[in-house]
Amino acid sequence: MSITIQNISKGFGQFSALRDINLQVPSGELVALLGPSGCGKTTLLRIIAGLETPDGGQVLFDGQDTTHTDVRERQVGFVFQHYALFRHMTVFENVAFGLRVRPKATRPSEAEIKKRVHDLLSLVQLDWLADRYPPQLSGGQRQRIALARALAVEPKVLLLDEPFGALDAKVRKDLRRWLRRLHDELHVTSVFVTHDQEEALEVADTIVVMNHGQVEQVGSPQAVYDNPATPFVYEFLGNVNAFETPQGKGFVRPYEIAVSREPQENSIAGALTYVHSVGSLVRLEIKRADNAQYVDVELGREQFNQLNFQQGETVYLKPSQLRVF
Numbered sequence: 001m002s003i004t005i006q007n008i009s010k011g012f013g014q015f016s017a018l019r020d021i022n023l024q025v026p027s028g029e030l031v032a033l034l035g036p037s038g039c040g041k042t043t044l045l046r047i048i049a050g051l052e053t054p055d056g057g058q059v060l061f062d063g064q065d066t067t068h069t070d071v072r073e074r075q076v077g078f079v080f081q082h083y084a085l086f087r088h089m090t091v092f093e094n095v096a097f098g099l100r101v102r103p104k105a106t107r108p109s110e111a112e113i114k115k116r117v118h119d120l121l122s123l124v125q126l127d128w129l130a131d132r133y134p135p136q137l138s139g140g141q142r143q144r145i146a147l148a149r150a151l152a153v154e155p156k157v158l159l160l161d162e163p164f165g166a167l168d169a170k171v172r173k174d175l176r177r178w179l180r181r182l183h184d185e186l187h188v189t190s191v192f193v194t195h196d197q198e199e200a201l202e203v204a205d206t207i208v209v210m211n212h213g214q215v216e217q218v219g220s221p222q223a224v225y226d227n228p229a230t231p232f233v234y235e236f237l238g239n240v241n242a243f244e245t246p247q248g249k250g251f252v253r254p255y256e257i258a259v260s261r262e263p264q265e266n267s268i269a270g271a272l273t274y275v276h277s278v279g280s281l282v283r284l285e286i287k288r289a290d291n292a293q294y295v296d297v298e299l300g301r302e303q304f305n306q307l308n309f310q311q312g313e314t315v316y317l318k319p320s321q322l323r324v325f
């Protein structure tokens, strides 16, 4: 099911949380709403869910205006960061819950419920935990069960709000890969909220970068990373250095800067103040001689080893490309 957001705005008292948001989520896509804390991601997700009413604008599901459709009729599944499972129900009963509370006319038979729940538990690879209770699960397992529970009612749209936010880095990484694979299998139109750029870049088909209640840019991970539309997107997605130029502020990623021992035409002199050398990349911190600002540079380890720079020595920088805004 596709989702169309048209001119959505929402205020809380005097505060404008969303301003004229327009967005198209094609059927079957996995879209990330990415932005800093307070930019309006959750509010937009809640409006798509029907948990919040916008002040203006429409939400269309497959072209149908659902702005005023009740949340129960929207056929959306949710997974929230702290969306607690029912503690006193087994994993099996948690996943079965949404099916059991259906009106009799649409409720599946007991045998069908059993099959559906076991299929879903296999899908999230936790069938062996069916008889456990939530407090006996790890955080990552709980979130996978929460996802199975959301999927049980066969939602047309899946909405995830920082689903892995409370987990440690390693588990987050595993789960985001796993979510990507699951989505490739199921193709449920999904929107997930994150403030973690790496998570968005790794998982999403499309990233919606938000700031102060507005959409800054929409595009594939590669497009928003390689061609940021605004300085905000440049700074929010990955490391970046800013240089003053006569034409305006120029931005350059740390790996787009050449470093040498000899001055080049238009190069900038600086002192190598710090070398961070872990993994395949070596990060250099260079303090410019002219304005004392720090510049981050990344080199491949092999290149670094060949050049053999020493902390404290004078080096010369030259951005290979600058995007000026």
Ligand SMILES: Nc1ncnc2c1ncn2[C@@H]1O[C@H](COP(=O)(O)OP(=O)(O)OP(=O)(O)O)[C@@H](O)[C@H]1O
Residues within 6 Å of the ligand: 012, 015, 017, 035, 036, 037, 038, 039, 040, 041, 042, 043, 044, 195
């Ligand atoms: N019910 C409410 N009443 C008043 N202000 C609210 C309400 N809900 C959200 N806001 C405000 O609206 C803004 C957007 O909130 P929202 O939760 O959508 O941000 P977010 O981008 O999801 O942030 P985070 O990443 O911190 O969850 C915030 O400044 C928040 O304080």
